[in-house]
Amino acid sequence: MQLAVNRDVADYVIAPDPAAPRLTRAVDGVDHDGAPARIRVVEERPLTIFLNGQEIVTAMTIADYPEYLALGFLRNQRMLRDDDEITGVDYDDDLETVVVRTARQTSYEDKLRRKTRTSGCAVGTVFGDMMEGLDQVRLPAVQVRSSWLYDLAARINRTPSLYLEAGAIHGTVLCRENRPLVYMEDVGRHNAVDKIAGWMLHTGEGAADKILYTTGRLTSEMVIKTAMMGIPVLASRSGFTAWGVEIARQVGLTVIGRMRGRRFVCLSGAERLLRDVDPGAVEDEDHRHRRKGARA
């Protein structure tokens, strides 16, 4: 287990724990030379989420934070409201279920019937509903400094993670200014984001002063999710989609993508981006720290 002896990891409220035995398994095969190869691969498990006795979905997850995943999923699907009184969150490891209970009675038959398959998965949301909810969203106009982005990228890249260890995983990190706070990983990118949302709901942590950093692409779905979580800045190594950019501009989300080394592109909110450090002074990306190519 990684001891928090260096500043990079010490900053985290929640850091990845790649050495946790449950999260990976050693599997034997052969390599390109025909030699025996033993590699660690990520363990995904089904987790069935219930809301007040109603089965909602089964998610494939690394099951490190099942309660946060359940809370965040339900919140991001708008089955949980900000003002809901949560009376219980019960995880059963044997049954691989989480039951979230609220004081309010809930019934989501309608929501469960219609769904949108987006580039990831937006189970439970209707496309029209999704766009409608956005009409009312206007994010706070916060400034973001390029020095923060460079610091975050450097720290996050140096943080030991399942991504670096075993690939096949997505990471998303909730940050404040230049400090990474909560680093969640999972086989599905939307799980990682939902776990962050669940943590925020559970701790009552605010969104307006946060930056969401992700390994993933800045699709419309990712942009919508970030905006619905109330986070005003979204950053990634990866690229954009046109609709993602459009929606970001509509809701006032600052989006920075294609972040590698000293380079980045800002396609929304450039007026809120303060370049407070000379890119020439930023260390270019070190191959040793380059994230392994665990795509998709």
Next chain:
Amino acid sequence: MQLAVNRDVADYVIAPDPAAPRLTRAVDGVDHDGAPARIRVVEERPLTIFLNGQEIVTAMTIADYPEYLALGFLRNQRMLRDDDEITGVDYDDDLETVVVRTARQTSYEDKLRRKTRTSGCAVGTVFGDMMEGLDQVRLPAVQVRSSWLYDLAARINRTPSLYLEAGAIHGTVLCRENRPLVYMEDVGRHNAVDKIAGWMLHTGEGAADKILYTTGRLTSEMVIKTAMMGIPVLASRSGFTAWGVEIARQVGLTVIGRMRGRRFVCLSGAERLLRDVDPGAVEDEDHRHRRKGARA
């Protein structure tokens, strides 16, 4: 538009068409130096799929092959059977809908109510159903040669694509031996795979002699999809999950991952893998051809 003057692209039945105007849009922003930056980003659009008058799902897609996407999606969700007589596939560009019609009457109310959110999205499949369907799957025991894998990787990496042009996209290629045949891309990896399934259904092309090559991770979902399509070999640059490997071994799917340059790892079907070329003779990965880091 790419002219098929070189052998790499000439092999393809369907090759990517990154210059197709509908697929990308130029968007303006600023870069790390504060200079104006104009970049091409992928256009995603909603496509609503109907089966015989019943609305099934709305998928976000680059909309290059809407008919194949609809056919393949329905087939992979097992709402279309191999023996179904398809009486029509009607795409309406203005309404952004595709209607697939069959001689058989269909009603999938039940399937639409329960769903599994996997690491991507398995809309319409129940987790239990998914695993049950697999019990009956045994793929043909075909040999795969390492020379084919090296050839495929090299050719695919050299093929002009949206992935190389604009990032934020996933690619999956249907191959036979060392020849790439059908290269589909989309914002969602499952769309890319579904488009291949739709093409196979439409053309009647068989699966038993094919290899599926993907940029994406070899999760349980990807393995299941490949197996249900009847394709006996799955290859990727990316990593594995433990369950993906387990399922692959159960159904007899040969899985090769972490393919970079001369290196790879085979975690299922090593006994069907013939190493017919010395890895030392294989050109190591050229940075110029390294796929841009469009993750997730």
